[in-house]
Amino acid sequence: MNREVPFSSKRMLLTLTLCACAVILLQNHELSQRLSFPLTLGAMAAGLAVCFLFFIPSVLLKSRHNTDALTLLRSRAKPVRALTAAICGASFLYIAVYFLLPYTEMFCKKYYPDASPCLIAFLLLGCCVYAAVKGVNVITRFGIFLFVLAMTTNLLLFGGCVSSLDFQNGGAFLSGKPQDFLQDALYFATPCFIAALFACLCGSAKQFRVRHVTIALLMTGVKYALVLFFIVYAVGAYAARQEYRTFVLSRVAHFGSFSGIESFYMALSTMSVFMILSLLLCGVTKSVGKPGSLPLTAALTGGIFVLHWLAEQFPFIKECFTCPPVLIGFSFLTAVVLPAVLLIQKRRQHA
Amino acid sequence: MYNSLLEITKDLQETFDNSADLTVRTLILQSPERRKAAIITLEGMVDKEGLAQAAINPLMAYRFGAETPAQMVDTILYTVLASSDVTAFEGKEQLLTFISSGFAVITVDGAAKMIAVGAQGFPFRGVSEPESEVVQRGSREGFTEPLRVNMSLIRRRLKSPDLVFEQVTVGEKSRTQLMLCYLRSAASPKLVKELRERLAACDLETVLAAGYLSEYLEDPHTSRLFSGVGISERPDTVCGKLTEGRVAVIADGTPAVMLVPHLFVEEFQGVDDYSNRTYYAAFIRTLKYLSFMVSVFLPALYTAFAQFHPEYFPTWILIKTASSLSQTPLPVTLEVLLITFVYEIMKEAGLRIPKSLGHAVSIVGALVIGESAVTAGIISSSTLMVVATAAICSYVTSPLYPPVTMLRFLLVIVAGVLGLWGIVLCTALVLISMCSKTSLGVPYLSSLSPFSLRTMRDVFVRASWKKLGKHTIKVQNFAETEEIK
Numbered sequence: 001m002n003r004e005v006p007f008s009s010k011r012m013l014l015t016l017t018l019c020a021c022a023v024i025l026l027q028n029h030e031l032s033q034r035l036s037f038p039l040t041l042g043a044m045a046a047g048l049a050v051c052f053l054f055f056i057p058s059v060l061l062k063s064r065h066n067t068d069a070l071t072l073l074r075s076r077a078k079p080v081r082a083l084t085a086a087i088c089g090a091s092f093l094y095i096a097v098y099f100l101l102p103y104t105e106m107f108c109k110k111y112y113p114d115a116s117p118c119l120i121a122f123l124l125l126g127c128c129v130y131a132a133v134k135g136v137n138v139i140t141r142f143g144i145f146l147f148v149l150a151m152t153t154n155l156l157l158f159g160g161c162v163s164s165l166d167f168q169n170g171g172a173f174l175s176g177k178p179q180d181f182l183q184d185a186l187y188f189a190t191p192c193f194i195a196a197l198f199a200c201l202c203g204s205a206k207q208f209r210v211r212h213v214t215i216a217l218l219m220t221g222v223k224y225a226l227v228l229f230f231i232v233y234a235v236g237a238y239a240a241r242q243e244y245r246t247f248v249l250s251r252v253a254h255f256g257s258f259s260g261i262e263s264f265y266m267a268l269s270t271m272s273v274f275m276i277l278s279l280l281l282c283g284v285t286k287s288v289g290k291p292g293s294l295p296l297t298a299a300l301t302g303g304i305f306v307l308h309w310l311a312e313q314f315p316f317i318k319e320c321f322t323c324p325p326v327l328i329g330f331s332f333l334t335a336v337v338l339p340a341v342l343l344i345q346k347r348r349q350h351a
Numbered sequence: 352m353y354n355s356l357l358e359i360t361k362d363l364q365e366t367f368d369n370s371a372d373l374t375v376r377t378l379i380l381q382s383p384e385r386r387k388a389a390i391i392t393l394e395g396m397v398d399k400e401g402l403a404q405a406a407i408n409p410l411m412a413y414r415f416g417a418e419t420p421a422q423m424v425d426t427i428l429y430t431v432l433a434s435s436d437v438t439a440f441e442g443k444e445q446l447l448t449f450i451s452s453g454f455a456v457i458t459v460d461g462a463a464k465m466i467a468v469g470a471q472g473f474p475f476r477g478v479s480e481p482e483s484e485v486v487q488r489g490s491r492e493g494f495t496e497p498l499r500v501n502m503s504l505i506r507r508r509l510k511s512p513d514l515v516f517e518q519v520t521v522g523e524k525s526r527t528q529l530m531l532c533y534l535r536s537a538a539s540p541k542l543v544k545e546l547r548e549r550l551a552a553c554d555l556e557t558v559l560a561a562g563y564l565s566e567y568l569e570d571p572h573t574s575r576l577f578s579g580v581g582i583s584e585r586p587d588t589v590c591g592k593l594t595e596g597r598v599a600v601i602a603d604g605t606p607a608v609m610l611v612p613h614l615f616v617e618e619f620q621g622v623d624d625y626s627n628r629t630y631y632a633a634f635i636r637t638l639k640y641l642s643f644m645v646s647v648f649l650p651a652l653y654t655a656f657a658q659f660h661p662e663y664f665p666t667w668i669l670i671k672t673a674s675s676l677s678q679t680p681l682p683v684t685l686e687v688l689l690i691t692f693v694y695e696i697m698k699e700a701g702l703r704i705p706k707s708l709g710h711a712v713s714i715v716g717a718l719v720i721g722e723s724a725v726t727a728g729i730i731s732s733s734t735l736m737v738v739a740t741a742a743i744c745s746y747v748t749s750p751l752y753p754p755v756t757m758l759r760f761l762l763v764i765v766a767g768v769l770g771l772w773g774i775v776l777c778t779a780l781v782l783i784s785m786c787s788k789t790s791l792g793v794p795y796l797s798s799l800s801p802f803s804l805r806t807m808r809d810v811f812v813r814a815s816w817k818k819l820g821k822h823t824i825k826v827q828n829f830a831e832t833e834e835i836k
Contacts, residue, residue, distance in 0.1 A: 007831065111658075111772065121771075127780050134787040136832070141786035142779070144800040260663040267775045269733065274779050 011140040013212040014147050015279070016198065020191040020220035024227055024270030025265070026102045027190055033165050036180075043181050044224050047188025048217050050309055054195035055213045057339035063210075065346060068203035069339045070286050072346075081289065084338065088200060088287035091330035092280040093300070095193045097307045097321045100124070103273045104308070111266055114348040121308045125301045128274060132281035132297045136201050139278050144270050153250075153264040158226060158263055159235040160198060160253025163325055186324045191220055193327060195335035202282040208270060265273050277304075356387050356460040362443065363391065372396075373450075378407070380459075382415035386423065389461040391446075396453035398472020405434035406455060406468050420461035427457060436469025444509055448526055471497075478504070481584035481606065483749065487625040493584045493659040498528055498603035505532060505601075506555075509593065513537070517548050521564070525557040529564075529669040532589075539596060539827040544789055545609065546598055556721035564600065568611050570789045575779070576754050579790030581613035588622055612790035612826050616798050618750050618811050619643070624813050633812035642747035645740065646755050650687050651762035651774050654739045656681040659770035675731040683697040684767025686730055690738040691759065693720055698742075717802075749791065797829035 063069060101157050103124075104117035112120075131139055194216075201314050202208055227246055231239045235252055239245045250265035282302050311318040320326065360375050360681055367373045372394035377476045380386050390406060417425055440449070441463050449456055469646030478500065490832040494501045497802045502516055504755040506518035528548065533543055546568070553567045573579065581597075583589050589599050592610050600609040619639045624632040656663045657676060664672060676683055697716045701709055724730045733746045745755045758781065765773035788795035798806040806824055808814035 011801070107772070109723065112770070120772075123776065127776055130780060131783045134783055136781060139789040141796065141800040142782050143792070145782050145786075202417050257665060263660070263663060263771055270772060270775045271779050274776070 006139045006204045006206055007140050007214055009205040009208045011281045012198075012202065012208065013216050015143040015275070016194050016213070016216040017219045018143055018150060018192045018272055019197070019276050019279070019330045020216065021223055022099070022269065022276055023190050023274060024220070025269040026099060026106065027187055037182055037228060040184055040228055041225060041350065043184035044188045044221060044228075046181075046185040048191070048221050049190045050185075050189040050223075051195060052213065052217055052330075054335045055198060055210075056110045056191045057336050057343060058199035059208065059210055059213060061199075061339045062205075062208045064200050064343075066203075068193065068200055069334075070200045070311065071203040072342050074083055074289065081306055085287045086287070087333055089284050089300075091334045092287075093286045093304060093307065094321065094330050095196070095197075095327060096277050096280045096304045097311060098193075098327050099273055099276055100308050101311055101318065101322055102306065104312075106247065106269070107266075108137055110244060110262075117312055118309050122305060124270070124274060125305055128277040128281060129294070129297050129301050131274065131278035131290055132285065132301075133294050134205060135292055136279065136282050139275060139282065143275060146268075146275060149264075149268055149271065153261070154223070154226075155265055156255075156261045157250055158230060159251050160259075161249060163254075164234040164252055165230075166236065169231055186328065187225065188214050190324055190329055191217070192331040192335065194238055196331040197279055197283055199335045199339050200286055201279065231247055274331065276327055309323060352459075353463060354461065356389055356458060359458055360389065363446075365579070366443075366447070370643050372464060372669065372783060376407070378410060380410065380415055381413065383417050386415075386420065387477070388427075389458050391450060391456045391458065392470075393450055393453070396450075397470045397471050398456050401457050401472060402468070402470040404619075405470060406432055406457060410457070420459050421464060423459050424462045424464045427459070431789075432457075432468060436466050438467045438579065439464050439714040441465065448520070451526060452528065463595050467779070471499075475500070481731070484583065484585050484588070484622070485623045486585075486626075488743060490585070490587050490623050492586060494586060494589075494601075494606035496604050496606060498530060498680070501586075501601050501608065502530060502532070503607070504615045504623050505590060505593075505599075508586055508590045509534070512573065514593070517543075519547070519549075519555045521550060521555065522558040523556045525559065527558040528603040529558075530599075530601040532593065532601055534593050536597055537594055537596040537823075539825075542596075542827055543598055545791060546600070546727055550600075550802075558602065560605050561600075561602055561609050564602065565609060568600065568609060568791075570791065574784040575750070576757065576784060577615065577795065578754075579611070579788060579795060581608060581610035581617055582607045582750070584608070585622060588659045591625075594823055596827050607677050612829075613795075614790065614793065614826070615785065615795050618748055620809070625816075629813055630814050631671070634812065636811055639747050643755070644749065646742070646744035647758050647762065648774070649741045649744070650691065650737055650759055651766040652771075653734070654684050654687050655766040655771045655774055658767060663732055667704075672731075675733045677729045678728045679734075681730070681733065682767075684763065685733045685769060686766075687738060688760070690730055690735060691742075691763065694738060694742050695756065725756035746828075791830045793826055794831065803829070803830065 029319075058069065060096045061069065061072070065072070070084070070088070073081055076084075091186060100121055104120045107120050108115050108117050131142070198213075227249065230249055235245065235248055239248055242248045247262060250262040252260075253259070253261040281297050281300055282291065285293055288296060291293050291295050307317075307321070311321045356377075363373060369380075373446070374392045374394050376390040376392075378388045378390070380388050382830065388410065391401070392402070396746050401726060409431045410427065417710060423440070423569055428437060438449075440446070445457060447467060449467040453473055454467040456469045457466040457468060463812065475497050476495050478492050478495050480491040484493070484565065492717055494504060496669070507671075511534065513535045515531075515533055515535050517533075519529045519531060521527055531543065531546060532552075533683055538656060549567055550564070553564060555563060558564060565578065565582075569579045581592070583592070589608050589610065592601060597610050597612060600611070602609075621635070624635060627635070658674060661673070662670055676686075679686060681689065697720070701712050704712060721735060725732045725735060742758060745752055745759075747759065748755070762777055765777045769776070785796055786794070786800055794801055797803070806829075808818060813819070
């Protein structure tokens with residue numbers, strides 16, 4: 001099967017948005033406890049602006065040379081390729097564990113208290129191997145179904161909370177401190193990992209444009225804002241004492257006697273994490289120059305599992321793997337430094 | 352190459368091992384040398400009366416001049432025979448193919464060339480309405496077993512010179528004749544070429560049904576859960592598909608015609624959709640998609656909810672389900688599996704036993720397995736109702752029955768072990784598998800994923816004929832690579 005089949009850029013856009021939504025689903029618990037709604041919106045705008053900047057080098061590479069960083073590196077000397085593969089591999093493995101950890105934690109705390117996080121991670125990663133071997137094109141096709149699920153879940157989530165809206169609720173959230181701004185902005189900049197993925201995988205997308213990235217980030221921003229709005233005004237002070245506030249929101253949502261939206265939320269978060277991990281695995285195999293290789297994908301998945309297990313066993317490792325600045329640093333290396341260096345080299349060659 | 356009549360007769364008798372149905376009728380022609388000729392047939396394969404009128408009587412009556420055997424063959428071919436279906440040929444290979452296909456072969460002593468006369472007269476089932484694709488409005492004609500009859504059913508509906516029938520023979524022993532049927536102006540030449548190559552690669556000894564070949568027509572290294580080859584017994588359906596650029600493979604001896612490329616959304620399209628009003632067609636399509644979802648997911652969701660997430664049941668259902676389940680000895684997963692398994696057994700028995708006994712199976716199934724088992728407290732009524740609903744829904748999209756059944760079993764097992772999360776994970780895997788599947792290079796989930804708004808006019812809803820008739824969307828346009836476009 002041809003794994004390098006080019007795919008529609010709109011599908012890539014959809015995939016990026018869904019990846020960003022997954023971040024919201026999992027990361028919401030990390031926000032400052034003394035949340036101020038207006039300040040948080042400001043932090044969100046700042047975070048997403050940083051994300052946008054991360055996209056610029058690879059968008060330029062795509063629009064000017066119709067390629068991605070990894071495809072361009074194929075013709076370089078072996079040590080350069082090895083170094084790049086090491087950077088991309090380390091970044092993507094870190095990002096994979098970064099998302100797997102909060103997912104398994106949320107899963108075991110909120111859904112199955114008896115389940116072992118490692119078992120959940122093992123099963124999920126096993127499924128990701130299958131998807132990663134099928135390639136990016138197939139995963140973006142899967143994204144279309146995920147998009148339908150995301151739309152349904154969002155409609156149920158927000159629609160089900162409308163009846164609970166109480167604008168007196170927001171009092172607890174309107175006294176935030178400006179020093180939390182930076183911390184919150186860092187969390188909202190987490191979607192920059194998508195720029196790292198984009199830098200490695202956009203080569204196969206057709207005619208990608210800046211407006212696609214803008215729309216993706218705007219959609220993410222709207223989703224963030226809606227989630228925050230409903231958390232503040234529908235869940236209120238109760239949410240301030242809770243972690244995984246989006247989960248709480250899904251539990252609160254109801255249509256008369258019909259409740260249980262958290263099952264949709266669980267399905268969406270599971271499938272989103274599944275898609276992110278699969279795309280990350282695709283990115284690593286592509287950086288090594290063996291896209292779709294089953295042994296390599298299985299070995300990498302084994303690596304992610306071991307890292308996850310270590311993080312579960314040792315709290316200091318877990319802290320390292322759930323640190324947004326490190327994630328942003330790795331993303332910066334892959335999404336900005338790598339394509340920027342290649343762009344400069346290309347320009348010199350042409351000059 | 353044969354030189355004498357005796358040689359041919361001897362060789363044929365050896366080849367067929369003196370088979371009782373091999374008939375060699377020797378004639379002495381009215382020529383100065385009183386040259387011998389023979390008509391070779393297989394008993395039961397030819398229409399004797401037709402053969403006598405078309406070949407034997409004219410041969411006996413004709414007065415030949417002083418001609419060489421080769422000239423006599425030409426005279427017979429162009430002057431004597433009163434049949435429209437005559438072919439001259441040489442060699443044993445073709446001789447065997449013609450005889451086996453019901454032709455009468457005329458051979459003249461001393462001539463290498465032989466003549467095949469189309470006088471097939473074997474018994475076959477007449478054209479009737481296919482039981483598996485019954486329609487309310489539309490043609491009642493369905494394909495039958497002989498290839499030529501099926502070809503005529505298509506030709507009658509598509510009177511275009513663009514319609515091509517291309518003959519291919521497969522099966523070393525069965526020598527089954529196939530016809531690749533396509534519209535030259537609609538089908539992609541690359542697609543037809545690819546199909547020819549795949550059929551040429553078929554190394555089967557016997558091909559007795561369409562199913563033998565469908566695996567050879569599927570794309571390699573692609574998921575086999577869903578079929579990438581469509582089957583239809585209706586000439587109107589096949590003609591509709593041909594206009595969209597598909598290729599039909601008609602095999603002699605089977606009324607099931609294979610169609611490639613085949614897409615998932617086609618399983619939900621019926622002939623009646625195109626005769627009914629658009630709003631009703633849309634309603635029926637939606638019903639079919641919902642039934643498909645219910646038949647796959649309902650037993651698994653019920654298992655997961657009953658075993659892991661009872662809070663998802665509305666209170667009044669929860670009370671009834673809990674009281675019903677508490678009276679049965681088996682865990683809910685085993686119960687669902689058991690009833691589904693028993694249902695499959697009953698379905699198989701119902702299909703295989705004589706029709707006269709079918710009622711007995713229905714009574715045993717409904718009374719003994721259903722009512723008695725619930726009354727005895729072996730199974731719960733809610734479980735029985737869930738499995739029955741899923742079973743009925745699975746017949747709404749009958750071509751998808753095999754994958755739906757397998758998925759239902761798989762999901763129930765997964766739901767029993769991992770709950771709702773297992774269903775989600777399993778669904779993700781199945782979706783990935785479906786997204787990766789292609790049928791002759793065309794993504795199996797085309798229209799849905801890759802999504803195309805233009806083609807959605809015939810997916811969940813059926814647009815009016817004024818819109819549908821304007822631009823026929825060719826199936827090869829769905830392909831994401833240039834390989835088959």
